[in-house]
Amino acid sequence: MSATDLLHELRWRGLIHQCTDENALAKLLSQPQTVYIGFDPTATSLHVGSMMQLMLLRRFQRAGHRPIALVGGATGMIGDPTGKSEERNLLSEEQLQANIAGVARQMRAFLDFEGPRPALLLNNFDWMHDFSYLNFLRDVGKNFPIGAMLGKESIRSRLDSEAGLSYTEFSYMLLQAYDFVHLAQQHGCRIQAGGSDQWGNITAGIDLGRRMLGESLFGLTAPLLLTSDGKKMGKTEKGAIWLDPARTSPYAFFQYWRTVEDADVMRCIAYLTEITRDEYLELEQQVTADPGRCAAQQRLAEWLTEFVHGRQGLQSAQRATQIFFGGEIETWSDRELGEIFEDVPSVVLDRQTLEGDGLWIVEAFQKSGLTASNGEARRTIKEGGAYVNNRRVNAENQRLSPVDLAGETMMVLRRGKKKYAILRFQ
RNA sequence: GGGGGGUUGCCCGAGUGGUUAAAGGGGGCGGAUUGUAAAUCCGCUGGCUUAGCCUACAUAGGUUCGAAUCCUAUACCCCCCA
Secondary structure, three states: OOHHHHHHHHHHOOOOOEEOOHHHHHHHOOOOOEEEEEEOOOOOOOEHHHHHHHHHHHHHHHOOOEEEEEEOOOHHHHOOOOOOOOOOOOOOHHHHHHHHHHHHHHHOOOOOOOOOOOOEEEEOHHHHOOOOHHHHHHHOHHHOOHHHHHHOHHHHHHHHOOOOOOHHHHOHHHHHHHHHHHHHHHHOOOEEEEEHHHHHHHHHHHHHHHHHHOOOOEEEEEOOOEOOOOOEOOEEOOEEOEOOOOOOOHHHHHHHHHOOOHHHHHHHHHHHOOOOHHHHHHHHHHHHHOHHHOHHHHHHHHHHHHHHHHHHHHHHHHHHHHHHOOOOOOOOOHHHHHHHOOOOOEEEEOHHHHOOOOEEHHHHHHHHOOOOOHHHHHHHHHOOOEEEOOEEOOOOOOEEOHHHOOOOOEEEEEEOOOEEEEEEEO
């Protein structure tokens, strides 16, 4: 892929929000370059908010450039005030190490660390930790006119707010700017990309590069991934959607994308996947023609789930989906059921209760927590809203016996369309 | 300090001695329809071992064959006068 191809691709995907000197950048990219994006190691896992940035690096790498994923071990100790309304809690050093290790593992799915132009994973703590305060002030600080800093949106908005801004956070920009200069010197990295909220920090680095190295550096920002009603993508009431399957099951991950609003789905495809322009246009047409089929959502969910969780992850998500939307449950193993229903509340009962006369269905629902009382359980059954292993319960005097187990020890109860509970008999 | 009004189920709100487990609405829950959307339509909405029983209309007592409805006391809320 040539430089013009890459820029063309970024443009049709809508990934270029702002960039410095576009013509010069195009020229620069005709030769293999090194590009960097910074990531905040705030947790042991990345969430979907970082995916766009990782995909962006990946696009550069596939076009023949070398990506650097920079984890902010040093900057993470300070906290970027950009877009934050309050002073951030500082992370401990051990926590940071754990976070960086976790994040690094996940990045392997996105970037090639082996090939001819391997991606680099760097930690700015490595060059910041023995940089003395005095030297930093002499070499870096003196290149920052306070006036220009105060002019930055991220600083100004915080100064105007009640929360204010500590000196530490104020200095954050110098650290990130210096990272860029350091990478330019050590790795010949002349391009920094990031989300549009990083523009101020990126240009600070460009300015510093000119002053310290007399070199022209370049910046490129992508739009933020927001929903059509202006919220950050990847957040649910329950919290962020993580890439770590232990935090967000492949099924939950799949479902998040499967249920993206029509108004947002095409943007997600453009920003987050490598689905081609031809297919993109086709999907776009299908969304307009027949939104009910959710063709775009389906494709988005499949693509991303497979990309992040592998073929296995996608399959388990699809199996779970099939079950969650009514497929009958038989011949499953406890292990599979456990994975599929991992977010579903479960109750452990004595195996004995299934023997003899068995367990009264009303009591089973009451114990599962799906109904608050036996009366409510009876009512639900009468209304046709009670299911065992996705088969509707017809009689309120039904009794459950070992025959009704779906796995070795598990039984799946459901109330209404989506509320599940697991009974384990041990 | 004096006078008046109120307190009903998750919420709002009818009900002033007898099919009142309590009208109506909202919410919630099911079902149908649908696109795993929205809207719509229908049903349910105190508990239990459910042809029955128990508990419920601020709280505690009382009158009565029978009370959410009448009486007494208590608590809380609102209004008017000083």
